[in-house]
Amino acid sequence: MTLFAPFKLGQIALKSRIVMASMTRGRTTNPGHVPNELQVEYYRQRASAGLILTEGTWVSRDAIGFINVPGLFTPAQVDGWRKVTETVHQEGGVIFAQLAHSGAVSHPDFFGGLSPLAPSTVNPGLRAFTPEGFKDTVTPRAMTLDDIQRTVADYAAAGRNARDAGFDGVEVHCATTYLLPQFLNSEQNTRQDAYGGNAEKRCRIVVEILEALISAWGPRRVGVKISPALSQGGFRPTEQTVETYDHLVSALNRLALSHLHVVRAAGDLTNSPIAALQDTVGYYRERFEGPIIANLGFDRAAAMAAIGGGAADLVSFAKPFISNPDLVRRFEHNLPLAPPVADTFYQGGEKGYVDYPPSE
DSSP states (O other): TTTTTTTTETEESOOOEEEEEEOOOHHHHHOTOOOOOOHHHHHHHHHTTTTEEEEEEESSSGGGGGOOBBBBBSSSHHHHHHHHHHHHHHTTTEEEEEEOOOOOGGGGGTTOOOOOSSSSSSSOOOOEOOOOOEOOOOEEOOHHHHHHHHHHHHHHHHHHHHHHTTTEEEEEEEEEHHHHHHHHHHHOOOOOOOOOHHHHHHHHHHHHHHHHHHHHHHHHHHEEOOTTOOTTTTTTTOTTTHHHHHHHHHHHSOOSSSEEEOOOSSOOOOTTGGGGGHHHHHHHHHHOOOOEEESSSOOHHHHHHHTTTTOOSEESSSHHHHTTTTTTHHHHHTTTOOOOOGGGSSSTTTTTTTTOOOOO
């Protein structure tokens, strides 16, 4: 198998094993969080990817935690995304919507002064990108059982909206420091009810969301992304992380998922409570029974090795896709890559977004 071989993701035929990873780019500069023509062009340019995963997209107003990011909870947002999916399909591409909720890493500025919702009243010690710039996170409000049930329903509704917008499937953002990893973390989730206190209960909301989405989409159209080795700010792995994610992946094997997207460890985990996850992708390759997408820091050679050696079925790329809209062609012909401009990662309009030229 090579990076350029086709792959069957459920019933979806992918042209290659090269995946465009989800990246927050901050170009939805309207109060309705509606995808615009810039995003239509951005995704069109990158439609040669075997699979596109959209930027993390808010499932509700409660989910917002970063400026200028689109949603999938209003009819106008569905219409905006439909223009994106139609264009990608016209170019022969496949595109999944990544569904996201920021939880405690949001800020009161998004909610009229109210603290954001989270599993527990634990400040993650991070920074939120608000309309007034980066601000420190605050102590969030602990979600009630009604809040949790409403959030599961919000994911289900966003999933139906994604289907109506013409997406080929959805991926649940259960990575980085967002709401669902907060539930999985024994320091961020100090609940002692049906959604906290042990591994099974910490995983419950994730499983319920995936079940609701599969009910809306059918089998092999819903995937999930995890990053159990991530440590950032006050958000860090604990002594219970490995057990919790073991339980989660065991539960995932009972669901008709399209894929598990795994963010590998960024550094040395020796003497940490998650030393077993040093080869993060390999660890879950042994435990998950479906397709694996590997993520984080891969170049062409490393991706070829991962696919050729069977460590992963697909590999996702983020920064290389920012400045190389024709990344698949460049990889296939071993052409040099253009470097991205970091100053325009999260803002800048057309500049640093749709003005990177393809290779000659």
